[in-house]
Amino acid sequence: MNSSLLLGVAIAIAIGCASILLPYFSDRNQGLNEGCSLLPHRHFWLYSKRVLTPGGIMPAAVEINGGHIVSIVHQNKAPKQTKGAHVIDYGNAVIMPGLVDVHVHLNEPGRVEWEGFVTGTKAAAAGGFTTLIDMPLNSVPTTTSKEAFDMKVDAAKGRLFVDVGFWGGLVPENAFNNTAIDELLQAGALGLKSFMCPSGINDFGQTNASHIKEALRILAKYQRPLLVHAEIPQPSEDEKTKIDISERRMYSTYLRTRPPSWEEEAIKILIAVSKDTHFDGSKDGAHIHIVHLSDSSVSLDLIKEAKESGARLSVETCPHYLVFSAEEISDGDTRFKCAPPIRDVLNRERLWKALKDGHIDMLSSDHSPSSPELKLLEAGDFLRAWGGISSLQFGLPVTWSYGQQHGLQLDQLSELWSQRPAKLAGQHKKGNIVTGNDADIVVWDPENDIQIGENYTIYHKHPITPYTGKHLFGSVIATFVRGNMVYENGSHASTACGVPILAV
Numbered sequence: 001m002n003s004s005l006l007l008g009v010a011i012a013i014a015i016g017c018a019s020i021l022l023p024y025f026s027d028r029n030q031g032l033n034e035g036c037s038l039l040p041h042r043h044f045w046l047y048s049k050r051v052l053t054p055g056g057i058m059p060a061a062v063e064i065n066g067g068h069i070v071s072i073v074h075q076n077k078a079p080k081q082t083k084g085a086h087v088i089d090y091g092n093a094v095i096m097p098g099l100v101d102v103h104v105h106l107n108e109p110g111r112v113e114w115e116g117f118v119t120g121t122k123a124a125a126a127g128g129f130t131t132l133i134d135m136p137l138n139s140v141p142t143t144t145s146k147e148a149f150d151m152k153v154d155a156a157k158g159r160l161f162v163d164v165g166f167w168g169g170l171v172p173e174n175a176f177n178n179t180a181i182d183e184l185l186q187a188g189a190l191g192l193k194s195f196m197c198p199s200g201i202n203d204f205g206q207t208n209a210s211h212i213k214e215a216l217r218i219l220a221k222y223q224r225p226l227l228v229h230a231e232i233p234q235p236s237e238d239e240k241t242k243i244d245i246s247e248r249r250m251y252s253t254y255l256r257t258r259p260p261s262w263e264e265e266a267i268k269i270l271i272a273v274s275k276d277t278h279f280d281g282s283k284d285g286a287h288i289h290i291v292h293l294s295d296s297s298v299s300l301d302l303i304k305e306a307k308e309s310g311a312r313l314s315v316e317t318c319p320h321y322l323v324f325s326a327e328e329i330s331d332g333d334t335r336f337k338c339a340p341p342i343r344d345v346l347n348r349e350r351l352w353k354a355l356k357d358g359h360i361d362m363l364s365s366d367h368s369p370s371s372p373e374l375k376l377l378e379a380g381d382f383l384r385a386w387g388g389i390s391s392l393q394f395g396l397p398v399t400w401s402y403g404q405q406h407g408l409q410l411d412q413l414s415e416l417w418s419q420r421p422a423k424l425a426g427q428h429k430k431g432n433i434v435t436g437n438d439a440d441i442v443v444w445d446p447e448n449d450i451q452i453g454e455n456y457t458i459y460h461k462h463p464i465t466p467y468t469g470k471h472l473f474g475s476v477i478a479t480f481v482r483g484n485m486v487y488e489n490g491s492h493a494s495t496a497c498g499v500p501i502l503a504v
């Protein structure tokens, strides 16, 4: 071979290699923000035998490009690595829409010793959650004005491992100030949240029916929901007597001081108000969402009845009401303290039935941790300890493990954790594996067992949780947020590239 022929062959090989490798390299680099993803590709396919789509669970390949789902191909084998598009074959693992938690207290700015954007969203990613909606209280300031809202969004920037939206706060101070509420909603609050009982936070006062009606009028204009902590304190004998510490350590005492009638009373008022929400002749009135329902007796019957007669009402419950029961809570174990309280076994089983029958619309964590000292674990004082359960990371394995025992199917679980919550938060590009949506995805193994304990890394700021020791099924393999692999088998992406979600 003469030298010019050799040169020609070398050039041909170089061009050939370049044409094979270029798409690979361009795929690796184009629009990729280094560090956002553990996967160096913007165009790739995820394959598994169990992909949960609106058409059911099927073997399929999901094509992701530029953060979106661009195609879903029903096929029995993983696609071949072509044109530089990377393929991950997850075998028999489940590929499902990322979970959306509409009720999380991240407590930043201001109470980062309780939780924070970084720790909270890392826990979320490890648990398969791709979107969180943060509650307006426990942070300082509470999110009850445009200024406070802007501060929260600023504090979140560059610190989120999943996407996070924000509810604004409805309190007596802003309820009759239409301009203030307008500003809060225009700043991007996805809706408002209020308490009908003391919230435990001094600058987040309780609202009554008049405050709520006034806010609904404005919310109707924006088509955004009002979320309500539905408990109204009822007069009780306890107020007249001094309860000593030995009694305050008993869970039954706490239960007695916060009976189902608190929930009933609030729900009755909300139903009456919801009948009144078709303002200005508009058919699409405001929407009331009842958070963390615990009472599955009269309160649930009232909700069912109201929904049947067309009330624009939805309701969530939380894993702790579905997993634990009052009977099993030891005296002094304030890890279980939350409001409304965890009630008896019968109540829990009725909640499961309502969930399966579709009377409860969705699940949420109500992840509301505090610093360990405020749980008063040594004193075990149920009446003075902080009310709030730490649980964000465990929602999927917990509800799957206990859900299976109650006949809950995977597609129902996904509806409760992804589709319906995304809709409540107005996130139409999230919550479903369909073409055009954000590539927000969890890949997990529902058959793999885990034990919450020493060999299980908890990413919450504090590991204190009543779930310690639970043996569960379901381990998260990888979590994708808008196409970024933000978590995989115990590792997080190096850069926090989740974004604040603002209503437009």
Ligand SMILES: NC(=O)N[C@H]1NC(=O)NC1=O
Pocket (backbone or CB within 6 Å): 105, 137, 138, 199, 200, 201, 229, 337, 338, 339, 340, 366, 368, 387, 388, 389
């Ligand atoms: N302030 C706050 O987070 N309260 C929450 N904790 C709880 O258990 N129920 C709540 O509403």
Ligand SMILES: [Zn+2]
Pocket (backbone or CB within 6 Å): 229, 291, 292, 339
């Ligand atoms: Zn609440």
Ligand SMILES: [Zn+2]
Pocket (backbone or CB within 6 Å): 103, 105, 135, 366, 368
């Ligand atoms: Zn809450």
